[in-house]
Amino acid sequence: MSVPPAGSATAQPNVPEDEHRLPLDVKPLHYDLTILTDLEKLTFEGSVAIDLEILKDTSSIVFHSSTLNIKDVSITTDSLKKPQAPTSQSFDTASERAYLKFPTVFSAGSKAQLKVNFDAQLTGSMMGYYYSTWEKDGKKQYYTLTQFEPTAARRAFPCWDEPLLKATYGITLISREGTVNLSNMPAISEEPYTSSSLPSGGKWKITKFDRTPPMSSYLVAFANGEFEHIESHYVSPLSGKTRPLRVYATADYIHQTEFALEIKRKVLPLYEQMFDVEYPLPKLDTLIASDFDAGAMENWGLITGRTTAFCLDTKKSGVNAQKNVATTQSHEVAHMWFGDITTMAWWDNLYLNEGDQHIIGFLKPPLTTVFIGFATLMGEVIIMDKVFPEWKVYSEFINHHLARALDLDAKLSSHPIEVDCPDANQINQIFDALSYSKAGSVLRMLSAFVNEETFLKGVSIYLKKHLFANSVSKDLWEGIGEAAGKDIVGMMDNWVSKMGFPLLTVTEKGGSIHVRQDRFLETGPAADKDNQTIWQIPLNIASTGADGKLKVDRILLTEKEVTIPLDTTNPFKLNYDTTGVYRVLYTPERLDKIGAEAAKKNSVFNMNDRLGLINDVFALSNAGFGNVSAALNLIQNLRQEEEFLVWQGIRDNIGDLTSIFWENTTAWELLKKFRSSLYTPLVDQLGYDFPDSDSADKKQLRTLAIAGAAASDxxxxxxxxxxxxxxxxxxxxxxxxxxxxxxxxxxxxxxxxxxxxxxxxxxxxxxxxxxxxxxxxxxxxxxxxxxTLIDETLKFMMTEAKDQDVYMFIANLASNVLYNRFSGNTQLPYLISYAFKYLSTEADAKDIEEFFEGKDVSKFNLALNQTLDTIRAHAALIERSTDDVVQWLQTWSKAAKL
Incomplete structure (x- = not known):
């Protein structure tokens, strides 16, 4: 059949409006997929033979297809003597489904094979099967690759494009000679190819790849182009097998890929040892693309990503660039186990033992982002600490992930880690700080609660029980619970199924402390209707005894409030090491004492405690639980701090405060002076040059100080x-x-x-x-x-910048052109949040609401609501705290004689 062009639709035959999943009549077992790519005409064509298991008597077959011209459809079964064509066929663009009706009823329990031919244009959309560009000898060149997560495999071939429907794949690529073909598995043959149906001009070749293990459609990957590669290998510590490792890129970037390859070589054996599960595929490649929507993608056996995620000039690049490449590569390798081998289930009945789900899909029960969070914790912290202990990644996690998670989760428009997502428009929006950072933070809290060794043992138990299969998040909690001998299922339920996180209010009385939990909101105390969750919270109370030595009482709070005996005449602090996903509110007097103790040279509170204290004090004062001047006092007391990461926390919080008061000239100028007074002494001390002999900490602190002082004029x-x-x-x-x-x-x-x-x-x-x-x-x-120059940048952004770079340019969003350009990929929510990031009045919020009134916001409504929440929280802070902030800064300025 001929598929209608995008934007048109034919009627759906008897599909309920709330039906977001494919019918359960059939499921795919294996795909034999052949793709012919013509890089000169920027087209592709293909054929697929899909082996099906019939689960219910049916004469209809429904599958996913989008932007493909489908033709030559037929089906064969054991009982049919010859291929049978459908009697009717239709396509719905909204649900991206093809509907086939056959004259024969296929019986439950039987097998069938569906064959479909198709073709389509290659586009630069960065979704589905698309082209990327590079320059060779002054001329633009093209190559192709795939990005199927979350729901774009259907743009490359007809398929059952839901994560639960795992199948094996045999992939064959036909391409022009002189190009390289890549896919999930190694090539098992490659030879010249001739056919009367080939496009004229040039020679062709055919590459056949080995069959994959069972996998979800969003993990299928293939590519074609003039790629070069570098190669290494690793030896499995479990089996002794040697596996090749390659990084592919075009000639202009291949010389900057050594570092990414080395990271992959180092982390793979570490993952095998920690999980006690061998990497199952014969090879692991990485392909670097000049045009790529997300940062990187964990396609099984063929990781893909943008140049900034994987390219590094080791002679020129600094610490931040090294961290970015190392953590990205390690994060994607973590997914080879947690997401690719074992994939989460979402069917709650017939497919419970066969259905799979990663982090996306039309979910009912909810979508869970635990896999993203696990790759974040494992890839960016636990493994990185073993490769680069000098980076202090456990502490950096607090600034980079925990702070981001708590900031977003403090909004009424937040969402749980496990979230209902029945609409395809919502899927890309879920890839936010809650998916990566809150899920990772909750897992980090659990790891600290049971201890890391036990945590990893539980993960290994979980993986071994669900190899090449499906699971639900409860299965992970049961594995860790089995290793720890604790009820982890009960502990974790509300952390993943409810939005928000707790605020612990601590009061003191008669040799004890009283701790009460309530939901924390950036706008102040939560209303009763928003304050119903009771979390199970590891309190981790650090205190000193008569001998002055630190002790930590690890208490699990399971009730709304509790009284705990404690000698309050000595220093104490909750959330020791800042592993808990919550904020703590002390009395002003206690906060002063904790701040004074934290500022001491040999404080009993460590660097992680100082990081958590800074973030808590600013968040609490911004929400009206204290004066902003108290937060500024804390920063003033920490001026002699030597750790880069503490200065990073100071920079982030002072920077956010400054951005809120940008329309108040007096506060703005005073805050600039205050920031300059913080950073300039560091610049004087550290200078502008970066000798190799400097530690990573010293290099990063120098970078922070120079940037901060420059931004403060x-x-x-x-x-x-x-x-x-x-x-x-x-x-x-x-x-x-x-x-x-x-x-x-x-x-x-x-x-x-x-x-x-x-x-x-x-x-x-x-x-x-x-x-x-x-x-x-x-x-x-x-x-x-x-x-004039601002206008020039805006014009350049709109007309010449690569799509993948536009979110970096965004300072203001003023046209629906951006919506039309980015509605198909993951960047749109970020464009919304970045565009309005620095607005801070109720009038701004109303203007934005009026601008979007009557417009289709379905692809970014979550980000829009979060942005409006932020603006209104800033407006409330300005109204409540302007006098407090200005008075403190004026007093400070006079004392500092500025």
Whole structure:
């Protein structure tokens, strides 16, 4: 049949309006898929033979298909003597389904094979089977790759595109000679190919790949192009087998892939040892693409991702770039087990033992993002700490993930880790800080509660029980509970099924503390209707005895409130090591004592405690549970702090506060002075150069200080960065601009310069030496004060920037053009949140509501509601705390004689 073009639809035959899953009549067992790719015409065509098991008597077959021209449909069964064509066929663009009606009733328990031919245009949409571009000898070239998560396999071939419906795949790729074909499995043959139906011109080849294990459709991957590769291997510590590891890229990036390959080689044996489960595929490739929607994707056996996620010039790139590549590669490798081998189920009846779900799908019961959270914790923390202990990743997690999770989960428009998601429009929106960061934080809390060794033993038990199969989150909790000898199922239920997190209010009386839990909201005390959840909370109370030594009482709070005996004459603090997913509110007097203790050189409270304290005090004062001046006092007391990560927490919170008060000139200028007073002494101490002998901590603190002082308009820092940039323009030698300070340098010279600096940074953007240099240049192009240059950047963003980069450019969203351009991928929610990030009045919120009134917001309504919540929380903070903030800063300024 011929599929109607996008935007048209034919009637659905007897499908209920609330039906979001395919019928249960049949399920796929195996796909033999052949794809012919023509990189000259930018088209592809294919054929697929799908082995089906008939589960119910039926004469109809329904499967997913989108943007494909489908033809030559037929079915065969054991009882049919020859292939049978459908008597009717229709397609619905809204549900992306094809409906076939056959003259024969297929009996339950029988087998069938559906054959379909199809073709389609290749596009640059970064979803489905799409093309990416690069430049060779001054000419634009094309290559192809796939991005099927969450629901885009249907754009590449007819399929049952739901995560529960695992099947095996035999993939064959036909392409022009001189190109490389890649897929999930190794190639088992490759030879010249001739056929009368081939496009004219040039020679062709055919590549056949080995059969995959059972896998979900969103993990299928294939690619074709002029790729080069570098290669290594690792030896399995469990079996002794040697597996090849490769990284593929185009010629312009292949020289920057050594670091990503080395990370993969190091982490694979560590995962095998921790899980006690061997990596099951014969190889693991990584393909780097110039055009890629998300950061990276865990296709089984063929990880894919953007250049900034995997490319690194080891001679030029700084610590942050190294961290990004290492954690991204490790995160995706973690998914090879947690998501690819074992995939979560969502059928609650017939398919309970066969259905699978990763982190997406039309869910009922709910979608769960535990797999993302696990890959975040495992890939970015537990494994990274073993490879790069100097990075202090357990502590960095608090700033990078826990703080983000609590910030988003403090909104009424939040969502649970397990969330109902019946509508395809909602799926891409779930890839947010709650999916990655809250899920990871809850797992980190559980790991600390049972101890990491027990946690990993429980994960191993879970994986072994569900190899190549399905599971629900309860299965994971049972595995960890079995290892720990505790009721983990009961403990974890509300953490994953309910939105929000607790605020613990601590009061003191007569040798004891009283602890009460309520839901924390950024707008202040929660109303009764929003305050019904009782969480099981590890309190982890740190205190000192008469000997002055630290002790930690690990108490699980299971009730609304509890009184705990404690000697309050000595220092104490809840949430020791900041492993708990909650905030703690003390009396002002106790907060002062904790802050004073935390600021001591040899405090009983460690760096993680200081990080958690900073984040808590700012969040609580911003929500009206205290004065913002108390948070500023804490920062003032921590001026002598030496740890980079504590300074990172200070920077993030002071930066957020400054952005809220940007429309109050008095507060804005005073906050700039305060920030400059924090950072400039560090710049004076650390300088502008980055010798290799410096520790990672020292390099990152120097970067933070220079960027912070420059953003605060510190004249001598502006002068130094401007001088270094001018020397680069004069000589062409950029060695004085270390990778770590490229962003600060470009933003500073454009902000305080003119046309010459703007054009120079734009030239860097167009021909960068590294992907991170290009990202830094984007920041520079968005920094001019000159309205003409701002307009030029906005025009460039709208007309010339790659789709994958637009979210980096966004400073304001003013046109539906962006909606039309990005509604098919994962970036739209980020465009909304970034566009309105710094608005902070009720009038702003009303303007946004009026702008979107009557428009289709289904693909970003969650992000829009979260953004409106944020704006209104900022407006309340401004109304409540402006006098407090200004008075404190004025008093400080006079004392500092500024």
């Amino acid at each position: 510190e004249p001598k820092v502006i002068e130094e960065l401007t001088k270094r940039f001018a020397d680069y323009l004069k000589t062409g030698n950029d060695s004085a601009i270390a990778s770590d300070i490229e962003r600060a340098t470009y933003t500073t010279v454009v902000k305080h310069g003119g046309r010459a600096e703007y054009d120079a940074v734009k030239a860097i953007f167009e021909k960068p030496k590294t992907p991170t240099m290009r990202t830094a240049a984007i920041a520079g192009l968005c920094s001019p004060k000159d309205q």
